[in-house]
Amino acid sequence: MDQDLSTRILHAVDDLFDREIDFLAELTSHPSTRGQEQSAQDFIAGELGERGLSVDRWRIDVQAIRDQPGFSPVIGDYEDAQNVVGTHRSRTGQGRSLILNGHVDVVPAGPADMWDRPAFAPHVDDGWLYGRGAGDMKAGLASNLFALDALRALDLQPAADVFYQSVVEEECTGNGALACLVRGYRAEAALIPEPFEEALVSEQLGVIWAQVHLKGLPTHVAYAGSGANAIEAAVPLIAALHGLEERWNQADCPHRHGGYVHAHHPINLNIGKIQGGDWTSSVPAWCVFDMRIAIYPGQDIAAARAEIEEVILQAARENAFLKNALPEIVWHGFMAEGYALSDDRSARAGAAIGALEGAHRATTGQALERKAITATTDARFFGLYSDTPALVYGPRAEAIHGFNERVELESLRRITAATALFIADWCGTETI
Amino acid sequence: MDQDLSTRILHAVDDLFDREIDFLAELTSHPSTRGQEQSAQDFIAGELGERGLSVDRWRIDVQAIRDQPGFSPVIGDYEDAQNVVGTHRSRTGQGRSLILNGHVDVVPAGPADMWDRPAFAPHVDDGWLYGRGAGDMKAGLASNLFALDALRALDLQPAADVFYQSVVEEECTGNGALACLVRGYRAEAALIPEPFEEALVSEQLGVIWAQVHLKGLPTHVAYAGSGANAIEAAVPLIAALHGLEERWNQADCPHRHGGYVHAHHPINLNIGKIQGGDWTSSVPAWCVFDMRIAIYPGQDIAAARAEIEEVILQAARENAFLKNALPEIVWHGFMAEGYALSDDRSARAGAAIGALEGAHRATTGQALERKAITATTDARFFGLYSDTPALVYGPRAEAIHGFNERVELESLRRITAATALFIADWCGTETI
Numbered sequence: 041m042d043q044d045l046s047t048r049i050l051h052a053v054d055d056l057f058d059r060e061i062d063f064l065a066e067l068t069s070h071p072s073t074r075g076q077e078q079s080a081q082d083f084i085a086g087e088l089g090e091r092g093l094s095v096d097r098w099r100i101d102v103q104a105i106r107d108q109p110g111f112s113p114v115i116g117d118y119e120d121a122q123n124v125v126g127t128h129r130s131r132t133g134q135g136r137s138l139i140l141n142g143h144v145d146v147v148p149a150g151p152a153d154m155w156d157r158p159a160f161a162p163h164v165d166d167g168w169l170y171g172r173g174a175g176d177m178k179a180g181l182a183s184n185l186f187a188l189d190a191l192r193a194l195d196l197q198p199a200a201d202v203f204y205q206s207v208v209e210e211e212c213t214g215n216g217a218l219a220c221l222v223r224g225y226r227a228e229a230a231l232i233p234e235p236f237e238e239a240l241v242s243e244q245l246g247v248i249w250a251q252v253h254l255k256g257l258p259t260h261v262a263y264a265g266s267g268a269n270a271i272e273a274a275v276p277l278i279a280a281l282h283g284l285e286e287r288w289n290q291a292d293c294p295h296r297h298g299g300y301v302h303a304h305h306p307i308n309l310n311i312g313k314i315q316g317g318d319w320t321s322s323v324p325a326w327c328v329f330d331m332r333i334a335i336y337p338g339q340d341i342a343a344a345r346a347e348i349e350e351v352i353l354q355a356a357r358e359n360a361f362l363k364n365a366l367p368e369i370v371w372h373g374f375m376a377e378g379y380a381l382s383d384d385r386s387a388r389a390g391a392a393i394g395a396l397e398g399a400h401r402a403t404t405g406q407a408l409e410r411k412a413i414t415a416t417t418d419a420r421f422f423g424l425y426s427d428t429p430a431l432v433y434g435p436r437a438e439a440i441h442g443f444n445e446r447v448e449l450e451s452l453r454r455i456t457a458a459t460a461l462f463i464a465d466w467c468g469t470e471t472i
Numbered sequence: 473m474d475q476d477l478s479t480r481i482l483h484a485v486d487d488l489f490d491r492e493i494d495f496l497a498e499l500t501s502h503p504s505t506r507g508q509e510q511s512a513q514d515f516i517a518g519e520l521g522e523r524g525l526s527v528d529r530w531r532i533d534v535q536a537i538r539d540q541p542g543f544s545p546v547i548g549d550y551e552d553a554q555n556v557v558g559t560h561r562s563r564t565g566q567g568r569s570l571i572l573n574g575h576v577d578v579v580p581a582g583p584a585d586m587w588d589r590p591a592f593a594p595h596v597d598d599g600w601l602y603g604r605g606a607g608d609m610k611a612g613l614a615s616n617l618f619a620l621d622a623l624r625a626l627d628l629q630p631a632a633d634v635f636y637q638s639v640v641e642e643e644c645t646g647n648g649a650l651a652c653l654v655r656g657y658r659a660e661a662a663l664i665p666e667p668f669e670e671a672l673v674s675e676q677l678g679v680i681w682a683q684v685h686l687k688g689l690p691t692h693v694a695y696a697g698s699g700a701n702a703i704e705a706a707v708p709l710i711a712a713l714h715g716l717e718e719r720w721n722q723a724d725c726p727h728r729h730g731g732y733v734h735a736h737h738p739i740n741l742n743i744g745k746i747q748g749g750d751w752t753s754s755v756p757a758w759c760v761f762d763m764r765i766a767i768y769p770g771q772d773i774a775a776a777r778a779e780i781e782e783v784i785l786q787a788a789r790e791n792a793f794l795k796n797a798l799p800e801i802v803w804h805g806f807m808a809e810g811y812a813l814s815d816d817r818s819a820r821a822g823a824a825i826g827a828l829e830g831a832h833r834a835t836t837g838q839a840l841e842r843k844a845i846t847a848t849t850d851a852r853f854f855g856l857y858s859d860t861p862a863l864v865y866g867p868r869a870e871a872i873h874g875f876n877e878r879v880e881l882e883s884l885r886r887i888t889a890a891t892a893l894f895i896a897d898w899c900g901t902e903t904i
Contacts, residue, residue: 148750150757312752318580320744320762322873325582330752441754
C-alpha cells in the first residue's frame with residue numbers, strides 16, 4: 041500500500057471517530073444479554089443497510105448445526121437467537137475475501153449497586169467509554185464497521201467480498217458463529233476484534249461448562265445428623281475440581297500447549313453460579329452449581345469432559361452421603377476446543393498475520409505483540425472447522441465481565457485504523 | 473375425673489376419629505406456606521364458627537409487637553399474616569383457663585419430584601397420613617379441635633375459658649404467637665401439640681437465623697486470579713460457623729443447659745439456602761447464604777448473636793479477599809430464646825404437668841416421657857413472656873421439613889384422647 045493511501049486512511053478514521061464513539065455508545069445502550077439481543081441487532085442491521093450492504097438476518101436453527109463439529113449443547117430452542125450478516129460484494133474481486141466478526145451478546149451486569157453508573161447507560165470519562173459490553177465486544181463491532189466507513193469516505197471499498205458478522209451466543213456456546221459457517225459464509229481470513237490490548241491472539245484455550253445437580257434427603261434441622269445438606273455436599277466436589285485445575289496447570293501436564301509453556305496458571309476453574317435450598321430451618325434437599333473450566337489447544341475435549349465427570353463422581357463416591365445419591369452432571373453451554381493460530385503454518389495464515397503486522401506497525405509504530413489468552417473466542421470456528429486463519433486483535437478494555445467495564449477510546453481509534461489498513465492491504469481497494 | 477367420664481370421652485374421640493382424619497386431610501390440602509395461609513385460615517375459622525366459638529381473625533401489626541420481648545426481626549410488613557383465635561367462654565368459670573395453640577404455616581415442600589405423591593394432595597396409607605404439614609403441625613390443630621368436639625358429643629364443654637389459636641409465623645419468627653399475647657389472650661396453661669412422639673417437651677432450644685451477604689469483585693474468569701469468587705468465599709465462613717457449633721456442643725460449654733447434659737449434639741448449624749452469581753464464565757460478584765443455629769435455654773441471645781457475628785467477621789478478616797469486603801449480616805427471622813418447662817417450679821406448672829401425666833396414662837397406660845428437643849416451638853412465648861406453663865405434647869410424625877412427611881393416625885388418636893381428658897381435668901366440664 042502506498043504511503044499516501046495509508047495516511048489518507050488514518051485521517052479518515054480520525055475524521056469519523058466522533059461518529060464511531062456515538063455508534064459505540066448507542067450500541068452499548070442496548071442491554072443485549074443472551075436472549076435480549078434483538079434491539080441491538082435491529083440497530084446494527086439498520087446501520088449495515090444504510091451503508092448499502094446486503095443484510096442477512098436469520099434465526100439460528102439448532103437442527104442445522106447440532107451435528108457440526110464445534111457445536112455446544114443447549115437447553116431449549118433458539119427462538120430468540122438471531123444473527124446479522126452484512127455482505128459487501130466487490131466489483132472487481134481482485135483481492136482476498138474477509139470476514140469481520142464480532143459478537144453482540146454481553147454477559148449479565150450483576151447487581152446494579154456495584155456499578156458507579158448504570159451498566160447500560162454508557163458514558164465517556166477521561167478517555168474511556170463505560171458500560172456492560174463496551175469492551176467485550178461492542179467496541180470491536182464499531183471498529184469493524186468504521187474501518188469500512190473510512191475507506192468509503194475516500195470513495196474506496198474492498199476489492200474482495202467482505203462479510204460483516206454480528207453474532208449471538210459467543211458468551212455461552214459459540215453457536216452463533218457456527219451458524220454463520222453452516223449458512224455458507226466463508227472467506228480467506230477472519231478478523232475478530234476481541235479486547236486483548238492490541239495484541240494478536242496466538243493461542244486461545246477451550247472452555248467447558250457443566251452444571252452439577254446435587255440432591256439430599258432433607259429433614260428438620262433439629263435432626264440434621266440424619267439428613268444430608270445438599271449445599272454443603274457441593275464443597276468437596278468443588279475442592280476436587282480445583283485439584284483437577286491444579287493438575288492441568290502443572291508444568292509437566294501432558295496437555296499443556298507450547299503457547300502456554302511460560303504461563304503461570306492458564307487453566308482457571310470458575311464456580312460461576314450456585315443455588316440451593318428453600319428454607320433456612322430445613323436441611324437443603326438440593327443444590328445446583330455451574331462450573332467453567334478451560335482446556336489447552338489440542339487437548340481432546342471428549343477426554344477432558346470424561347475426566348471432569350470422573351473427578352466429580354469420584355469425589356462423590358468418597359462422600360458418606362453423596363455415594364448414595366451421585367450428582368447429575370448436565371452439559372450445556374461451552375463444549376469448546378482450544379485453538380492456536382500459531383499452529384497454522386499455511387501460507388495464507390502467514391500472509392494474513394503479515395498484513396496485520398504491517399497495519400499495526402503503520403498505526404502504532406510498534407511491533408505486533410503475540411498473546412496466549414486464557415479465554416476462548418469464536419476464532420476456533422474459523423480456524424478449526426473452516427480452514428480460515430482467524431486473527432483476534434482488538435482494543436484495550438478493563439473489567440470485562442466485571443463492574444464499570446470500560447474500553448479505552450484511543451485504543452479503539454488505533455484498532456479501527458489498523459483494521460482499515462489491514463482491509464486495504466488484504467482485500468485491496470477499488471473505487472466505489 | 474371419674475372413670476365413667478374418662479371412658480365416655482375416649483369413646484367419643486373414637487367415634488369422631490374418621491371426621492378428624494377428614495378434617496386433617498382437608499387442612500393439609502391447603503398449601504399454607506408462609507404468606508399463603510389465607511385459605512387454610514378461612515377453613516379453620518369456618519370450622520370454629522360452626523362449633524359456636526367466637527372467632528377473632530386479625531392481621532398481625534408489626535408496630536404493635538416489635539418492642540415486645542421475644543419479637544424476631546422481619547423484612548417487610550405483615551399484609552398477608554393473619555391469626556385466627558376461637559374463644560369458648562365458660563358458663564360457670566369453675567375451672568382453669570387454657571390456650572390450645574397450633575401453627576398453620578408449613579415449610580416449603582421442596583422439589584416436587586422428590587415426593588412420591590404431591591405434597592399438598594394428602595392421602596392415607598397403612599395408618600399414616602401423608603402431606604406437607606400433616607405432622608408439623610396440622611395434626612395438632614386437628615387434635616385440639618376434636619378434643620373439644622369429643623366433649624361436645626357428650627353435651628359437655630370446658631368449665632373455663634378456652635382459646636383455640638391457629639397462628640402463622642411459627643416456622644420463621646414466632647411473631648404469630650407473640651401477636652396473640654399482645655392481643656390479650658392469656659390463660660393458666662397452654663397446650664401445643666407439636667409432633668414429638670407423645671412425649672412432653674421438657675426443654676426446647678432457641679434458634680437464631682442470619683443471612684450473610686458476600687460481595688466480590690468479579691471479572692472474566694480468564695483473569696480469575698485477580699477477582700474474588702463470592703461463592704467460594706462462603707466456604708471458610710461456613711467452616712468457621714461449624715467451629716462455633718462444635719464449641720457450643722462441647723460437654724463443658726458453659727451455656728449447656730441441664731436438660732441437654734446427655735445430649736450428643738444438640739446444637740445444629742444449618743446452611744439452609746444459598747444463591748450466588750449470574751453467569752458461568754463470570755467470577756461471581758455476590759453470594760448470599762442463610763444460616764440457622766440453635767442456642768441453649770438460658771443462653772443470652774444478644775451475646776449469642778454477637779458471638780455469631782464475631783465468628784463470621786473474624787473468618788472474613790483472615791481471608792485475603794474478604795478482609796477488604798467484610799460480609800454484611802442481616803438478621804431477620806428467628807431471634808428465639810430457649811425455654812425449659814423443667815425450670816418452671818411453680819405450683820401451676822406442676823399441676824398442669826400432673827394433669828397431662830394423668831391424661832396420658834389413662835390413654836396409653838404408659839408414663840409420660842420427657843424430652844429435651846433440639847428445635848424451638850411457640851411455647852417460649854407462653855413460658856417466658858406471660859408466665860404460662862406451656863405443654864408441648866403431640867403425635868408421632870416423620871420427615872417433618874422433609875419429603876413424604878407423614879403423621880401416624882393411631883398416635884393422633886391417642887393425642888386427641890389425652891388432650892380431651894386433659895381439658896376435662898384442667899378446665900373441668902359443664903353441661904352445654
